[in-house]
Amino acid sequence: MAYSGTSVGPGRPGVFVTHPVFREAAFGSHHPLSIGRQAAVLDLCQAMGWLTSDRIHHCQLASREDLLKFHDARYVDALEAACERGVASVDTRQRYNVGTMECPLFDGLWERARASVGGSTRAAEFAADGHVAFHPAGGTHHGRPERASGFCYFNDPVFAIMTLLERGIERVLYLDLDAHHGDGVEDAYSGDGRVMTVSLHEAGRWPYSGETGWDDEKATLNIALPGGVNDSEYDFVLEQSVLPRVERWEAQAAVVECGADALAGDPLSSLQLSNGALWRAVERFVAPVPGAVVLGGGGYNPWTAARLWAGLWARLSGQVIPVGLPGKAEALLAALSCDLVDDEDIVPRWLTAVDDVPNEGAIRPEIDAIVKALG
Numbered sequence: 352m353a354y355s356g357t358s359v360g361p362g363r364p365g366v367f368v369t370h371p372v373f374r375e376a377a378f379g380s381h382h383p384l385s386i387g388r389q390a391a392v393l394d395l396c397q398a399m400g401w402l403t404s405d406r407i408h409h410c411q412l413a414s415r416e417d418l419l420k421f422h423d424a425r426y427v428d429a430l431e432a433a434c435e436r437g438v439a440s441v442d443t444r445q446r447y448n449v450g451t452m453e454c455p456l457f458d459g460l461w462e463r464a465r466a467s468v469g470g471s472t473r474a475a476e477f478a479a480d481g482h483v484a485f486h487p488a489g490g491t492h493h494g495r496p497e498r499a500s501g502f503c504y505f506n507d508p509v510f511a512i513m514t515l516l517e518r519g520i521e522r523v524l525y526l527d528l529d530a531h532h533g534d535g536v537e538d539a540y541s542g543d544g545r546v547m548t549v550s551l552h553e554a555g556r557w558p559y560s561g562e563t564g565w566d567d568e569k570a571t572l573n574i575a576l577p578g579g580v581n582d583s584e585y586d587f588v589l590e591q592s593v594l595p596r597v598e599r600w601e602a603q604a605a606v607v608e609c610g611a612d613a614l615a616g617d618p619l620s621s622l623q624l625s626n627g628a629l630w631r632a633v634e635r636f637v638a639p640v641p642g643a644v645v646l647g648g649g650g651y652n653p654w655t656a657a658r659l660w661a662g663l664w665a666r667l668s669g670q671v672i673p674v675g676l677p678g679k680a681e682a683l684l685a686a687l688s689c690d691l692v693d694d695e696d697i698v699p700r701w702l703t704a705v706d707d708v709p710n711e712g713a714i715r716p717e718i719d720a721i722v723k724a725l726g
């Protein structure tokens with residue numbers, strides 16, 4: 352099937368997977384993720400009239416037995432014990448990175464972490480049945496079998512891929528558009544033979560892995576982009592270096608991690624994409640496969656993250672993004688706040704429209720060099 356930028360919605364109305372725990376505050380009060388993104392996405396979709404209750408599927412929490420398919424039992428038990436006590440021992444902090452500044456303990460963590468896995472597992476079941484399933488609270492791509500990493504306690508994208516494979520799908524594409532390298536998923540599946548992993552991320556950012564290169568044996572493609580990347584450069588790299596390899600892979604299903612931190616305005620990256628560039632990218636990879644899981648991920652600006660994911664749901668489910676916003680949606684965006692974004696840096700359009708102004712521009716020599724290096 353040919354790859355195209357056309358809507359993926361018609362005939363596949365889409366399933367929105369979530370859990371009530373994602374509405375609750377999380378990560379305490381001094382963490383980049385304490386910004387209420389998931390409630391904002393759900394509320395914005397509903398305020399825009401894009402999400403009726405028949406499209407929403409509430410997932411189960413993953414059980415201990417489920418978690419042990421990827422995570423180490425000692426880590427799972429230590430995390431549960433720390434959540435129960437509300438405090439992490441020195442050993443738990445050092446060994447498992449739980450109860451640290453990076454991966455703090457907070458009320459609801461044990462439910463939330465298991466809901467991310469339960470949601471991705473359920474989304475993959477929908478995908479195996481030919482649906483596009485959107486799970487914006489998923490995308491914890493840094494989680495390691497034996498420890499928490501990079502704000503991620505478990506690794507829900509791994510469970511989405513695992514579920515597709517268990518359902519008899521033999522060739523899976525994992526595409527990671529987050530500003531940070533999808534290291535946990537790549538390490539879990541590179542060389543597996545059934546999964547191609549692709550990660551486009553910003554060079555020189557944590558976790559500092561994912562140098563530009565294609566490894567044929569491992570079926571792993573990494574593209575480390577320079578800061579300031581615009582929409583034109585992103586499209587160019589996708590067309591020249593990603594789509595041809597992905598077409599050859601002939602995936603039967605895709606799992607896409609669509610973090611919001613590659614957008615202009617994100618305080619933890621300096622990529623400069625508009626949300627339209629990411630919507631187009633997701634559609635190009637989701638349209639040709641029979642079923643797909645689309646996840647959220649990083650994203651530390653509540654306005655850009657909520658608008659990206661609400662608009663992504665609209666596009667995936669074949670709905671039109673209007674000019675302007677209903678009053679309810681405007682009020683919701685006006686009520687968001689974020690310690691990492693100064694008031695004078697709030698772009699007026701973040702409060703008045705879902706779509707960004709496209710950020711088109713010249714293709715810089717360093718982008719040409721990436722494409723040439725990949726051959």
Ligand SMILES: [Zn+2]
Nearest residue numbers: 529530531649
């Ligand atoms: Zn990220």
